[in-house]
Amino acid sequence: MPIPPARLLNYFLASLAIFIAAGPDIVVAQAPDSVISQPGTAPAATFRTDRLGDEDVKPSDGVGVFDRMGAKLPDLPPEKDYKGPIDEAYGAYQRGYYLTAMDKALPRAQLGDPAAQTLIGEILSQGLGVKKDVKNAAFWYGKAAEGGDAAAMFKYALMLMEGEGVPRDKAKADDYMRKAAEAGNSSAEFNWAQILVADNPGEKGLKLALPFYEKSAEQGVADSQYAVAEIYASLKDLPEEKKQLAREWLVRAARAGFDTAQLDLGIWLVNGVGGPKDYVKGFEWLKLAANGGNVVAQNKLAHLYINAIGTPPNPVEAAKWYVLSRRAGLADPSLEDFYLGIEDNQQKAAIDAANKFRRR
Numbered sequence: 001m002p003i004p005p006a007r008l009l010n011y012f013l014a015s016l017a018i019f020i021a022a023g024p025d026i027v028v029a030q031a032p033d034s035v036i037s038q039p040g041t042a043p044a045a046t047f048r049t050d051r052l053g054d055e056d057v058k059p060s061d062g063v064g065v066f067d068r069m070g071a072k073l074p075d076l077p078p079e080k081d082y083k084g085p086i087d088e089a090y091g092a093y094q095r096g097y098y099l100t101a102m103d104k105a106l107p108r109a110q111l112g113d114p115a116a117q118t119l120i121g122e123i124l125s126q127g128l129g130v131k132k133d134v135k136n137a138a139f140w141y142g143k144a145a146e147g148g149d150a151a152a153m154f155k156y157a158l159m160l161m162e163g164e165g166v167p168r169d170k171a172k173a174d175d176y177m178r179k180a181a182e183a184g185n186s187s188a189e190f191n192w193a194q195i196l197v198a199d200n201p202g203e204k205g206l207k208l209a210l211p212f213y214e215k216s217a218e219q220g221v222a223d224s225q226y227a228v229a230e231i232y233a234s235l236k237d238l239p240e241e242k243k244q245l246a247r248e249w250l251v252r253a254a255r256a257g258f259d260t261a262q263l264d265l266g267i268w269l270v271n272g273v274g275g276p277k278d279y280v281k282g283f284e285w286l287k288l289a290a291n292g293g294n295v296v297a298q299n300k301l302a303h304l305y306i307n308a309i310g311t312p313p314n315p316v317e318a319a320k321w322y323v324l325s326r327r328a329g330l331a332d333p334s335l336e337d338f339y340l341g342i343e344d345n346q347q348k349a350a351i352d353a354a355n356k357f358r359r360r
Contacts, residue, residue, distance in 0.1 A: 087115070088104050089101050089104035089105035089108070089116060089119055090115075090119060092104060093119060093122075093123070093128075098123055098128040098129030098130065099129045099130070101119060101123065102120060102123055102129070102130065105117075105119045105120050105123075106120060109140065109143075112143075112147065113147075114143075114144040114147030114148060114149035114152060115144075115149060117140045117141070117143045117144035117147065117149070117152065118140070118141065118144040118149045118151050118152040118155075120137075120140045121137045121138075121139075121140035121141035121144060121152060121155065122137075122155075124136050124137035124140065125137035125138075125141075125155070134159075134164055134165035135165045135166075136165075137159075137165060138156065138159050138164070138165030138166045139165075140152075141155050141156040141159065142156050142166070144156075145157075145176055148183075150179075150180045150183035150184060150185040150188065151180075151185060153176040153177070153179050153180035153183070153185070153188070154176075154177065154180040154185045154187055154188040154191075156176055157173045157174070157176040157177040157180060157188070157191075158173075158191075160172050160173035160176065161173040174195060177191055177192045177195060178192055180192075181193075181212055184215070186215075186216045186219035186220070186221050186224075187216075187221065189212040189213070189215050189216035189219075189221075189224065190212070190213065190216040190221050190223055190224045190227075192209075192212050193209035193210075193212035193213045193216070193224070193227065194209070196208045196209040196212070197209045203235065206231050206234075206235060207235070209227075210228070210231055210235075212224075213227045213228050213231065214228055217249060217252075220256075222252070222253045222256035222257070222258045222261065223253070223258065225249045225250070225252045225253035225256070225258075225261070226249070226250065226253035226258055226260065226261045226264075228246075228249045229246045229247070229248075229249035229250035229253065229261070229264075229274075230246075230250075230264075232245060232246035232249065233246040233273065233274055243274075244274075246274045247265075247268060247273070247274035247275045250264060250265050250268065250274070251265060254285060259289045259292045259293070259294045259297070260289075260294070262285050262286075262288050262289035262292070262294070262297070263285075263286065263289045263294050263296055263297045263300070265282075265285045266282045266283070266284075266285035266286030266289065266297065266300065267282070267286070267300065268282075269281050269282030269285065270282035270283070270286075270304075270309060270310065279309050279310035280310045280311075281310075282304075282309075282310055283301075283304050283309065283310025283311050284310070286300050286301050286304065287301055290321060290324075291359065291360045292359055292360065293359040295324075295325045295328045295329075295330050296325075296330065298321045298322075298324050298325040298328075298330075299321070299322070299325040299330050299332055299335070301317075301318075301321045302317075302318045302319070302321040302322040302325070302332075302335055302338075303318075303335070305317045305318035305321070306318045306335075306338055315338075315342050315346050315350075316346050316349045316350050316353065317350075317353075318335075318338065318350075319338070319339050319342060319346060319347060319349075319350030320350040320351075320353040320354045320357070322335040322336070322338070322339055322350075323339070323350055323351055323354040324354050324357060327354070
C-alpha cells in the first residue's frame with residue numbers, strides 16, 4: 001500500500017471538538033464523576049527557575065486525526081500469503097532490486113499497464129535505485145490513475161493537493177481521492193473521510209465520512225479506528241450496537257501505537273466511558289502515552305500519581321511528569337501548587353528524573 005509522505009495541513013479547515021484530543025482541554029465523552037481533572041486554562045505561576053533549569057524542550061502533545069491527513073499511517077497487519085500469478089516487476093521491487101523492477105515494469109507501462117505504471121511512479125517518487133524525479137513520477141501516477149489503479153489514484157491525488165510534480169488542483173485531487181476510496185484503498189478511505197469532514201462541518205460531515213472511516217478501520221488503519229471510536233461515542237443517533245463498539249475500536253488504535261488513542265483510552269478507562277472503569281489499565285495506557293512524549297498524558301499521569309488512581313501515590317513521579325509537561329508549555333496551576341508544596345529533596349529528585357527522561 002503506497003503511503004503518503006507529507007502532511008496536508010492546508011486541508012484542516014474544520015475544527016471538530018471530538019478530534020482535538022491532544023490539547024490542554026481533552027475533549028472526550030466524560031463521565032459525570034470524572035476523576036481526572038482538566039488542566040487549568042489560566043496562566044500558571046512562574047516556576048522557580050533555579051530549580052528547573054533552562055532546557056529548550058519543544059512541545060510534543062500527540063497528534064490528532066486531522067493532523068494526520070496525508071501523513072504516513074501506521075503499518076497495516078501482515079497480508080495473507082499471495083497465491084495468484086507472480087508479477088516479476090513487483091517481486092523484484094519487494095526484494096529491493098529496484099533497477100530490475102524498473103526494467104521489467106517499463107515495457108508494460110509503455111503499453112498501458114496501470115499496475116506497472118504505478119510501480120514506476122513509486123520508484124521515481126522515492127528515488128529508489130534511481131534519481132528522484134517527482135515530475136515523471138506524477139506523469140506515471142497520472143497515467144495509472146486514468147487506468148483505474150486505486151493506489152495510483154491515491155498517490156496522484158496527494159500530488160495534486162500539494163502541487164508536487166503537477167499544478168495544484170483541488171477539484172481533480174478530490175475526485176481521484178474519492179475514486180480511490182470507493183475502490184477500497186484504505187489510506188484513500190481515511191483521507192477522503194477527512195475531506196468530507198473538513199468540507200462539511202458538524203454532524204453532516206461526520207455522518208458522510210463515517211462509512212469511509214469504518215471501511216478503512218476494518219483494514220487496520222489506526223487513525224480510522226480512532227476516528228470511528230470517537231464518532232461512535234459522540235453521535236447521538238447511531239445504533240446502540242455501534243456505540244457499544246466505541247471502546248473496542250479505541251483499543252485497536254491504541255494497540256497500533258497511536259499515542260492520542262492511548263491517551264483517550266486511558267481517560268475512558270479511568271472515567272468509565274464506553275464501558276466499566278478500570279483504574280489500573282487506565283493508568284497503564286496513560287503511562288505508555290506519556291513515555292512516548294504525549295504532553296497531555298504526562299499531565300494526566302501526574303494527577304494519577306498524586307491521587308493514587310491505578311497506582312500507589314508517588315510525589316516524585318508526579319512532580320517529574322508535571323515538570324516534563326510544563327516544560328512543553330502545558331500550564332496547570334493545581335499541579336504547580338502541588339509541586340511547590342513538596343519537599344526540596346523531592347523537587348530535586350523529580351527534576352533529575354525529568355532531565356534523564358527519554359521517549360520510549
